[in-house]
Amino acid sequence: MVLVYHLVGSRGERSAKTEAFLKDLENMKYRGAITTFTKTEYLGVAKKLISERMGRELKQVEQDLVGKGLDSFVQKMGLEVYDADLLVKKQDEITLFEDCGHMIRDSRPIKGSKGKWLMVGAADSIVIKLAEYAEGDYLATFDEGLRGIVANLRPLDLRRCY
Secondary structure, rough: EEEEOOOOOOOOOHHHHHHHHHHHOOOOOOEEEEEEEHHHHHHHHHHHHHHHHHOOOOOOHEEEEEHHHHHHHHHHHOEEEOHHHHHHHOOOOOOOOHHHHHHHOOOOOOOOOOOOOOOHHHHHHHHHHHHOOOOOEEEEOOOOHHHHOOOOOOOEEEHOOO
Protein backbone atom coordinates (compact mmCIF):
# COMPACT_ATOMS: atom_id res chain seq x y z
CA MET A 1 0.00 0.00 0.00
CA VAL A 2 1.18 3.50 -0.79
CA LEU A 3 0.13 6.52 1.25
CA VAL A 4 -0.23 9.67 -0.80
CA TYR A 5 1.58 12.76 0.47
CA HIS A 6 3.04 15.94 -1.01
CA LEU A 7 1.90 15.57 -4.62
CA VAL A 8 1.41 19.25 -5.36
CA GLY A 9 2.62 19.92 -8.85
CA SER A 10 1.07 22.21 -11.40
CA ARG A 11 3.68 22.72 -14.07
CA GLY A 12 6.01 20.84 -16.36
CA GLU A 13 7.83 17.71 -15.31
CA ARG A 14 6.33 17.55 -11.82
CA SER A 15 2.80 17.74 -13.20
CA ALA A 16 3.51 15.00 -15.75
CA LYS A 17 5.00 12.78 -13.04
CA THR A 18 2.00 13.35 -10.78
CA GLU A 19 -0.33 12.43 -13.65
CA ALA A 20 1.64 9.23 -14.37
CA PHE A 21 1.50 8.23 -10.70
CA LEU A 22 -2.24 8.96 -10.48
CA LYS A 23 -2.80 6.87 -13.62
CA ASP A 24 -0.97 3.99 -11.90
CA LEU A 25 -3.29 4.42 -8.90
CA GLU A 26 -6.33 4.32 -11.18
CA ASN A 27 -4.96 1.19 -12.87
CA MET A 28 -4.50 -0.44 -9.45
CA LYS A 29 -0.71 -0.71 -9.68
CA TYR A 30 -0.81 0.54 -6.09
CA ARG A 31 -3.43 0.47 -3.37
CA GLY A 32 -3.62 4.13 -2.41
CA ALA A 33 -4.49 5.66 0.95
CA ILE A 34 -4.48 8.97 2.78
CA THR A 35 -4.91 9.93 6.43
CA THR A 36 -7.15 12.57 7.92
CA PHE A 37 -3.97 14.32 9.13
CA THR A 38 -2.75 14.66 5.54
CA LYS A 39 -6.17 15.94 4.47
CA THR A 40 -5.98 18.58 7.21
CA GLU A 41 -2.47 19.54 6.18
CA TYR A 42 -3.61 19.84 2.54
CA LEU A 43 -6.48 22.13 3.51
CA GLY A 44 -4.12 24.43 5.43
CA VAL A 45 -1.68 24.67 2.52
CA ALA A 46 -4.51 25.17 0.00
CA LYS A 47 -6.03 28.00 2.06
CA LYS A 48 -2.68 29.76 2.24
CA LEU A 49 -1.89 29.39 -1.48
CA ILE A 50 -5.37 30.42 -2.64
CA SER A 51 -5.41 33.40 -0.26
CA GLU A 52 -2.02 34.50 -1.61
CA ARG A 53 -3.27 34.20 -5.19
CA MET A 54 -6.55 36.03 -4.46
CA GLY A 55 -4.95 38.61 -2.19
CA ARG A 56 -7.51 38.08 0.57
CA GLU A 57 -8.73 35.72 3.25
CA LEU A 58 -10.94 32.90 1.99
CA LYS A 59 -14.62 32.96 2.86
CA GLN A 60 -16.00 29.90 4.66
CA VAL A 61 -17.96 28.85 1.56
CA GLU A 62 -14.69 28.91 -0.45
CA GLN A 63 -12.92 26.85 2.22
CA ASP A 64 -15.77 24.35 2.11
CA LEU A 65 -15.36 24.07 -1.68
CA VAL A 66 -11.67 23.27 -1.25
CA GLY A 67 -12.57 20.51 1.21
CA LYS A 68 -15.27 19.12 -1.07
CA GLY A 69 -12.82 19.18 -3.98
CA LEU A 70 -10.32 17.15 -1.99
CA ASP A 71 -13.02 14.69 -0.89
CA SER A 72 -14.14 14.32 -4.50
CA PHE A 73 -10.56 13.68 -5.63
CA VAL A 74 -10.00 11.09 -2.88
CA GLN A 75 -13.22 9.30 -3.84
CA LYS A 76 -12.50 9.44 -7.61
CA MET A 77 -9.01 7.98 -7.06
CA GLY A 78 -10.37 5.27 -4.78
CA LEU A 79 -8.04 6.24 -1.94
CA GLU A 80 -8.71 4.61 1.38
CA VAL A 81 -9.02 7.19 4.15
CA TYR A 82 -7.50 6.33 7.52
CA ASP A 83 -8.63 8.25 10.58
CA ALA A 84 -5.39 9.54 12.14
CA ASP A 85 -6.84 9.61 15.64
CA LEU A 86 -7.93 5.97 15.40
CA LEU A 87 -4.54 4.91 14.04
CA VAL A 88 -2.87 6.42 17.11
CA LYS A 89 -5.44 5.00 19.55
CA LYS A 90 -4.98 1.48 18.15
CA GLN A 91 -1.33 1.39 19.21
CA ASP A 92 -0.55 -0.70 22.29
CA GLU A 93 1.50 2.15 23.67
CA ILE A 94 0.97 5.71 22.49
CA THR A 95 4.41 7.16 21.88
CA LEU A 96 3.76 9.05 18.64
CA PHE A 97 5.76 12.16 19.47
CA GLU A 98 8.60 10.25 21.12
CA ASP A 99 8.79 8.02 18.02
CA CYS A 100 8.80 11.10 15.78
CA GLY A 101 11.66 12.53 17.81
CA HIS A 102 13.66 9.32 17.34
CA MET A 103 12.93 9.37 13.61
CA ILE A 104 14.20 12.93 13.25
CA ARG A 105 17.33 12.17 15.29
CA ASP A 106 18.06 8.99 13.30
CA SER A 107 17.29 10.35 9.82
CA ARG A 108 19.95 12.06 7.78
CA PRO A 109 19.94 15.34 5.85
CA ILE A 110 19.86 15.03 2.05
CA LYS A 111 21.34 17.47 -0.44
CA GLY A 112 18.42 18.18 -2.76
CA SER A 113 18.38 18.66 -6.51
CA LYS A 114 18.67 22.44 -6.09
CA GLY A 115 21.73 22.16 -3.82
CA LYS A 116 19.87 22.88 -0.57
CA TRP A 117 20.10 20.57 2.42
CA LEU A 118 16.74 18.99 3.24
CA MET A 119 15.55 17.07 6.26
CA VAL A 120 12.44 15.32 7.46
CA GLY A 121 10.46 17.79 9.59
CA ALA A 122 8.08 17.35 12.52
CA ALA A 123 4.88 17.27 10.42
CA ASP A 124 6.58 14.90 7.96
CA SER A 125 7.51 12.57 10.80
CA ILE A 126 3.89 12.47 11.99
CA VAL A 127 2.72 11.60 8.47
CA ILE A 128 5.34 8.84 8.26
CA LYS A 129 4.42 7.35 11.65
CA LEU A 130 0.72 7.38 10.71
CA ALA A 131 1.60 5.64 7.43
CA GLU A 132 3.49 3.01 9.42
CA TYR A 133 0.51 2.57 11.77
CA ALA A 134 -1.67 2.02 8.67
CA GLU A 135 0.86 -0.64 7.57
CA GLY A 136 1.86 1.28 4.46
CA ASP A 137 4.79 0.11 2.38
CA TYR A 138 5.52 3.40 0.62
CA LEU A 139 4.89 7.12 0.98
CA ALA A 140 4.37 8.78 -2.43
CA THR A 141 5.98 12.20 -2.42
CA PHE A 142 7.99 14.85 -4.23
CA ASP A 143 9.59 15.84 -0.91
CA GLU A 144 13.27 15.05 -1.47
CA GLY A 145 14.01 15.48 2.23
CA LEU A 146 12.16 12.25 2.97
CA ARG A 147 14.85 10.21 1.19
CA GLY A 148 16.92 10.36 4.38
CA ILE A 149 14.27 8.89 6.69
CA VAL A 150 14.88 5.96 8.95
CA ALA A 151 11.47 4.28 9.08
CA ASN A 152 9.60 1.04 8.43
CA LEU A 153 8.39 2.28 5.05
CA ARG A 154 10.13 3.78 2.07
CA PRO A 155 9.48 7.03 0.29
CA LEU A 156 8.24 6.53 -3.26
CA ASP A 157 10.12 9.51 -4.69
CA LEU A 158 8.00 10.41 -7.70
CA ARG A 159 10.80 12.64 -9.00
CA ARG A 160 12.96 9.53 -9.47
CA CYS A 161 10.37 6.80 -10.14
CA TYR A 162 8.44 8.51 -12.93
